[in-house]
Amino acid sequence: MKFRFLIIALSFCCAVWAGERSKPDRIVIHLSGSVSSIDSLFIPFYTPFEVPEDATRISVTQKFSTPSGERTNLDMGVFDSRGKGLNGAGFRGWSGGARRYFEISVSKATPGYIPGEIPAGEWNVVQMATTRGIPRTDWQLEIVIETVGKKEAPFVKRFPSSSLNNTPGWYRIDTHVHSVHSDGTKTPAELVELGKAAGLDGIISTDHNTISSLPHWGEVQRPDFLVIPGMEVTYEDGHWNVFNIKPDTWIDFRFSMSNGCRPSYFETVMRAKANSGFVSANHPYSIIFRYDKTPMDGIEVWNGPWQISNEKALEAWNSMLVNSIFKVAVGGSDYHRDGNTLGTAQTVVQSESLSADAVTGAISKGRCYVAKNSSVTVSFFGKNRSDTSVCCHLGDEMVLNENSVFEFQSNCGGLLQVYNQNGLICHEVVAPNQVLTQSVPLISRWIRAELRDSAGNMLALTNPIFCVDKLKTIPML
Secondary structure (H helix, E strand, C coil): CHHHHHHHHHHHCCCEEEEEEEECCEEEEEEEEEECHHHHCCCCEEEEEEECCCCCEEEEEEEEECCCCCCCCEEEEEECCCCCCCCCCCEEEEEECCCCEEEEECCCECCCECCCCCCCEEEEEEEEECCCCCCCEEEEEEEEEECCCCCCCCCCCCCCCCEEECCCEEEEEEEEECCCCCCCCCCHHHHHHHHHHCCCCEEEECCECCCCCHHHHHHCCCCCCEEEEEEEEEECCEEEEEECCCCCCCCCCCCCHHHCCHHHHHHHHHHHHHCCCEEEECCCCCCCCCCCCCCCCEEEEEECCCCHHHHHHHHHHHHHHHCCCCCEEEEECCECCCCCCCCCCEEEEEECCEEHHHHHHHHHCCCEEEECCCCCCEEEEEEECCEEEEEECCCCEEECCCCEEEEEEECCCEEEEEEECCEEEEEEEECCCCCEEEECCCCCCEEEEEEECCCCCEEEEECCEEEECCCCCCECC
């Protein structure tokens, strides 16, 4: 590890700095250097530059190439003079590999970046090699600092409304959505319209490694469409979503399994949990999740259209349940652009209201199921044949006795499979709107349901109903 960092340090020794005051109101800085992804893959490196007291706008243009012409990439972002340390207070934006240019001023910024005051002192452009096996990438930065210009009105933050109604019900939420503020192609306004057209009641905004979109959602939010602030923490060792994040809270991503990340990872997850409602490991088998899942609240078992990586995620989640480890199952489209469909998949939440706190709180209790899209509706209850007042919903505890049953119904026909910790307890073909009732084995610690089509593709899957011993009245999970 020391050898790796030594190579990085040496690569910076060849960086050159050329600053000139090209005219009184404009400073131009040129910086250059090289980096090897063989030795420093996914390790951020920093290039400092000095910002004077009277700066009004900063723009950065990035260029890079390889001596042999290989295709490569350097992700990019920036920290201001308030600091670049872990969960750095100076975070001002990240575009990853989506952009080679950004600007920041008091009133506006390139998507992915945060407008506002330009504090004097040392700023740092952060770059990161993300293409494997490139012996050398030569990079250049041109930084333009404007110090005189038309006085701009400060940017006005308009976060989305946190509560739209107080009506209990089932609400359809796409929990994984990207905009132009990371590597998506749609603006917040376009995503709201797409979400409404897809039959959703809301989305969670989860741009990669930046919170720059969050103060813009209030500009476009509709009174019947909830936007929950969030972020996707994205790195080579895994991606994880943060739901219902507090305004202006940025969660760091710069820690790797290969460079002793354990303290930083746990510290950052705890910070995320303290400043949000829920954290979830994303698509753990399409991009391998190497971090410890223990502190996660949920697992994204369904990402986009149903595919083999989702089957693997479902199997891993079920294995955790069998071993008495409960993580909430969630799903989302991971929408980026035309070609995948917003709302496929989606998390259907039994919430006391259409509000960020209520929806996130209900998800954290497992009061939700995941559906293919808005055309699929299911109900799955625990009931008691001798006491019709007993009705246990997803995430509830059901006291087991000889009269305990589950009841399943869906507007779609398909193959119903119900599981407990020992495996399959129900395997039935059901017709649309058919009500199927079956006894719950007394040994059950939990029960959960899946509905699949004739080809075996998932239509819906539920979180468990937990089972409680009738004598000890303690949870069996």
